[in-house]
Amino acid sequence: HWDIFNQHNFSGYGEKNYFAGPPQSPIQQGFAVRVTTEGKTWLRTLDRQGFPSVRFCGEYPIGYVEYADKDFPVTVALEAFSPFIPLCAEDSALPVTVMQFTVKNVSGQAAEVTLAGWLENAVARHSEVFFSGVRENRLAVVPGGAMVVGSARSLPAPEPQRPPRLLADFEQNDYAGWSVEGKAFGAGPAKGTLPGQQKVSGFMGKGLVNTFLGGDPPHGKLISPPITLDRRFLCFRIGGGNHPGKTCINLVVDGRVVRTATGKNREALEPQTWDVRDLAGKEARIEIIDAESGPWGHINVDQIELRDTPAAPPPGKLEVQPDFGSMALALVRAAKGYALASVPEGPLPQAIFAQAKPADSRGEKPFGQPLVGAAAGVARLQPGEEARMTFLVAWHFPHRPEHGNYYARRFKDAGDVVRYVVENFDRLAGLTRLWHDTWYDSTLPRWLLDRLFSTVSTLATGTCQWWSNGRFWAWEGVGCCHGTCAHVWNYEHAMARLFPELERSVRIMQDYNPKAGFVEESGAILFRGEGWKLWAGDSQPGTVLKAYREHQMSADDKFLKSLWPRIRKSMEFMIREDGDGDGLVEGRQHNTYDIDFYGPNTMVGSLYLAALRAAEEMAREVGDAEFARRCRQIFEKGRQRTVELLWNGEYFIQKVDLKKHPRHQYADGCLSDQLFGQGWAHQVGLGYIYPEDKVRTALKAIWKYNWAPDVGPQNKAHPPQRWFAHPGEAGLFTCTWPKSKHLGPESVLYRDEVWTGIEYQVAGHMVWEGMLTEALAICRGVHERYHPSKHNPWNEIECGDHYARAMASYGVFLALCGWEYHGPKGHVGLAPRMTPEDFRAAFTSAQGWGTLSQKRQGNTQTNRLEVKWGSLTLRSLALELPAAVDPRQISVRAADREIPAKSVRQQKRIALNLGHPITLQQGQTLEVRITT
Numbered sequence: 001h002w003d004i005f006n007q008h009n010f011s012g013y014g015e016k017n018y019f020a021g022p023p024q025s026p027i028q029q030g031f032a033v034r035v036t037t038e039g040k041t042w043l044r045t046l047d048r049q050g051f052p053s054v055r056f057c058g059e060y061p062i063g064y065v066e067y068a069d070k071d072f073p074v075t076v077a078l079e080a081f082s083p084f085i086p087l088c089a090e091d092s093a094l095p096v097t098v099m100q101f102t103v104k105n106v107s108g109q110a111a112e113v114t115l116a117g118w119l120e121n122a123v124a125r126h127s128e129v130f131f132s133g134v135r136e137n138r139l140a141v142v143p144g145g146a147m148v149v150g151s152a153r154s155l156p157a158p159e160p161q162r163p164p165r166l167l168a169d170f171e172q173n174d175y176a177g178w179s180v181e182g183k184a185f186g187a188g189p190a191k192g193t194l195p196g197q198q199k200v201s202g203f204m205g206k207g208l209v210n211t212f213l214g215g216d217p218p219h220g221k222l223i224s225p226p227i228t229l230d231r232r233f234l235c236f237r238i239g240g241g242n243h244p245g246k247t248c249i250n251l252v253v254d255g256r257v258v259r260t261a262t263g264k265n266r267e268a269l270e271p272q273t274w275d276v277r278d279l280a281g282k283e284a285r286i287e288i289i290d291a292e293s294g295p296w297g298h299i300n301v302d303q304i305e306l307r308d309t310p311a312a313p314p315p316g317k318l319e320v321q322p323d324f325g326s327m328a329l330a331l332v333r334a335a336k337g338y339a340l341a342s343v344p345e346g347p348l349p350q351a352i353f354a355q356a357k358p359a360d361s362r363g364e365k366p367f368g369q370p371l372v373g374a375a376a377g378v379a380r381l382q383p384g385e386e387a388r389m390t391f392l393v394a395w396h397f398p399h400r401p402e403h404g405n406y407y408a409r410r411f412k413d414a415g416d417v418v419r420y421v422v423e424n425f426d427r428l429a430g431l432t433r434l435w436h437d438t439w440y441d442s443t444l445p446r447w448l449l450d451r452l453f454s455t456v457s458t459l460a461t462g463t464c465q466w467w468s469n470g471r472f473w474a475w476e477g478v479g480c481c482h483g484t485c486a487h488v489w490n491y492e493h494a495m496a497r498l499f500p501e502l503e504r505s506v507r508i509m510q511d512y513n514p515k516a517g518f519v520e521e522s523g524a525i526l527f528r529g530e531g532w533k534l535w536a537g538d539s540q541p542g543t544v545l546k547a548y549r550e551h552q553m554s555a556d557d558k559f560l561k562s563l564w565p566r567i568r569k570s571m572e573f574m575i576r577e578d579g580d581g582d583g584l585v586e587g588r589q590h591n592t593y594d595i596d597f598y599g600p601n602t603m604v605g606s607l608y609l610a611a612l613r614a615a616e617e618m619a620r621e622v623g624d625a626e627f628a629r630r631c632r633q634i635f636e637k638g639r640q641r642t643v644e645l646l647w648n649g650e651y652f653i654q655k656v657d658l659k660k661h662p663r664h665q666y667a668d669g670c671l672s673d674q675l676f677g678q679g680w681a682h683q684v685g686l687g688y689i690y691p692e693d694k695v696r697t698a699l700k701a702i703w704k705y706n707w708a709p710d711v712g713p714q715n716k717a718h719p720p721q722r723w724f725a726h727p728g729e730a731g732l733f734t735c736t737w738p739k740s741k742h743l744g745p746e747s748v749l750y751r752d753e754v755w756t757g758i759e760y761q762v763a764g765h766m767v768w769e770g771m772l773t774e775a776l777a778i779c780r781g782v783h784e785r786y787h788p789s790k791h792n793p794w795n796e797i798e799c800g801d802h803y804a805r806a807m808a809s810y811g812v813f814l815a816l817c818g819w820e821y822h823g824p825k826g827h828v829g830l831a832p833r834m835t836p837e838d839f840r841a842a843f844t845s846a847q848g849w850g851t852l853s854q855k856r857q858g859n860t861q862t863n864r865l866e867v868k869w870g871s872l873t874l875r876s877l878a879l880e881l882p883a884a885v886d887p888r889q890i891s892v893r894a895a896d897r898e899i900p901a902k903s904v905r906q907q908k909r910i911a912l913n914l915g916h917p918i919t920l921q922q923g924q925t926l927e928v929r930i931t932t
Helices: 015-019 414-423 425-440 446-460 494-498 500-511 539-552 558-578 602-622 625-646 676-683 692-706 712-717 756-768 772-785 804-817
Strands: 029-037 040-045 055-059 062-067 074-081 096-105 111-120 133-142 145-154 165-168 179-182 220-223 233-240 247-253 256-262 266-275 283-290 299-307 326-332 337-340 362-366 372-381 386-396 464-466 472-474 820-822 827-830 838-844 848-857 860-880 889-894 901-906 909-921 925-931
Touching: 029 074, 029 096, 055 446, 062 425, 074 111, 096 111, 096 372, 096 414, 111 326, 111 386, 133 326, 133 414, 145 337, 145 372, 145 414, 233 247, 233 256, 247 299, 256 266, 266 299, 283 299, 326 337, 326 372, 326 414, 372 386, 386 414, 414 425, 425 446, 425 838, 425 848, 425 860, 446 464, 446 494, 446 772, 446 804, 472 500, 494 500, 494 539, 494 804, 500 539, 500 558, 539 558, 539 602, 539 676, 558 602, 558 625, 602 625, 602 676, 676 756, 676 804, 692 756, 756 772, 756 804, 772 804, 804 838, 889 901, 889 909, 909 925
Parallel strands: 827 860
Antiparallel strands: 029 040, 029 111, 055 062, 062 074, 074 096, 096 386, 111 372, 133 145, 133 362, 145 326, 165 299, 179 220, 220 283, 233 266, 233 299, 247 256, 247 283, 326 386, 337 372, 464 472, 820 827, 838 848, 848 860, 860 909, 860 925, 889 925, 901 909
16 A cells, blocks of 8 residues: 555565555545536545445456446546556556546536545655655646645754653563553563573663563553653654554553554664654653564564664665655646646645636645645536546655665656656556457356456566566565565466566666675575575476576577576576485475475475476477487486375375474375476466376365365364455365374474465466356355455465465466467467366467467367467467367468468367568467368
8 A cells, every 4th residue: 555665564464464454655645526506516635425325346457447326417437547558568667547437427417527636745755754855746747737746855954952851761570561461461571582592682781671471372462650741752663573453552642542652673773763843842751562472473672762864774864765755646638637746735625616727836844744736627518518628646756775776766856757658648558458458358147357367466566576687576565575486477477478588687786686695606596585594396387487487488598508508507406305206205304384305205206206207398499409308207217206106096195204393294194285396287288297197186185175165163163373264265285194193283284274385386287177157166265255345356366465376276277278388499388277168368469469369160160369469479389179189170370371380189189380580560460261
């Protein structure tokens, strides 16, 4: 929510933000419409206060809102989006939101309509407490409209007038006048780290409040004596758990919490400052609360004092702070309108309409006082007539700590962003709508299209960053677990297909970069890049698979050739971990469950075998025949040994000595991720890595044992660490033990939880195997859990908001299409899994995107590829027929001309080699007609 200021916002480890409601806006911003007909005037805000029956339809990347009331003379429809154009990363990462309103006069009289938007200047919103300065708005010229641009400037710092007033330093043996409730605080302050606790640092002196006394379970409250707020700032140091309302420090005035803060799930105490100028002279109390018993269920506090200047200001001047930059609100493409640099004092939106024209081209206010600008469009509408009014909200904050933002390379400020969008509006808006229409022009169910593409919105959240040097970098979820974590991003398939240049940047600038995640001496890939000296058993082979995918999503072989020596070395590292070359990894295998597996298993093993196959294919393409043969030999041994050692007749197990490794294993459990690598292999065209019959039998076991139409009974018997599905809701468990006793809390971590990323991974694989009903049930279960009456449908949660693993949903879509693509080879394959007799959906390739379709009528099958944007180069195709019969006639046409082709039948599959490469341009279609 307004996560544009380069702040580190960690939303929590999952459970609490899964239950959290929508936050209040920290910024004054909104829209309102004023209508005058025959001397009568109405004024309403465009929200649920102004229109209680407001309707919203979200079809990412576009949101549609309707505002209507039978007693109001106009209706208002809003189309809101940020430009989103697959294969155009730069124009899909613009710091702007388009708000396009259509106002229609539904009354019987002519109407004078003014639609206004307002935006608070929030530059330096977080850093203002440390600096003296003013915010300033200025009106600026924009073609066909009016714009207000907000910025800030610093002022000389005032000299401190009084020394700090210490409220508590917790250096005594007791709490000296503070009242204590519960057991968490003990009889007096702690003297540093407590037994069983990670090292605590960042406190002053020898004492601090530390509620880890007895671990996380104890609760309590520490309450200060009354204090008078006689300084500008209240400062303290804080660490511990991030549980708002449960592990926190509160400032209470007149019985109401007016300020609150939590730790960041770190033991280190960090300085924090509250600006309390608006509370000057009031009597207050401070509460320190521990009401949480789960992980990080404690709080650390020290050095509470009142000051005239903030404690521990950030380094550097105001002008280099992360939240220093500019914001803009613009009315564009308008016949008539105006902007206000500073809205007059008074309630909003009435104050905007009190001043119908700009009084001044500039406005400013000191830090601590809100400065609000506005823009408005005006139209006179006859009955039945409508007008369109387009607004842009833009921002420009270039100083992301250490790395900057890519968009700052293109634009000097928010006004510059607005001007670019205005100059290119028809293209940006037109292609965004074209992609939206292409995605939804499909035979797939509407709800499924919503669900599978909703997670792509993660790319536009605080989870993801595009640094100024061109590198894409991401958290696992917003603010949590750094480093584009390779084993979490193993599951994600959307970015590689929609914005392949960003995915390639991760391979080039992180995974295979010796200055980041690649260990040149050994070939190990550090799964979090810099600052985390650890490889992982699932991420190492997963990165090889991703490298093969990125090669396939390239137009030529430059990417592969440039990285092949390091890709090979990374595969050789994994082969050394195999040890005896039998295709089984048996040693320590760190993995995505934040634990280490020991002994052969197919969660890591299937990824290893799939990576061997991917390395084999890449080796053949670069002419490294010897290594290709080596990879194939190990693969064949591993395929055979896995079945011999790990197949229990129904699913694949882990072979582990539980006496030697008693913690965090799954042994004979049924792990939902046991065939992870097989799903990957299907997506990149590598075929079966295990026998087909056993793969399908294992998937059926996962469905039988791990899928629950109601998670309640299982979770009652085995409570999860975090709840991502409520009793009465459906979900797929991480692991169960149908053949033995549940291994309990010391077994594989997160075993009793429900993760959408795993659900999509399994569902996508099920689609490849023809288990369509089961796959759709799993996807529908997610869809119902994230119904808007319960949660934000565009925020699938795990460890933090907008969790990256959930983008595995795009893999389900690829499976439904039966899509194969290899850009350098010019190869496309289609085998639709749902309604193959009449199927239509979107596709993306290295250089273009469009619509694919298949129709079967009588004994004729027709496949079409229509390019909507860019181009598509083809040398070969593979299509699936309803039966294994030889075709009597095959016709291939492209751009209205016949294309010669040679065909080879492989059971139900027809492979077509074109006589010469063809390139379809935008608006052109390839059609293949097969008669059997």
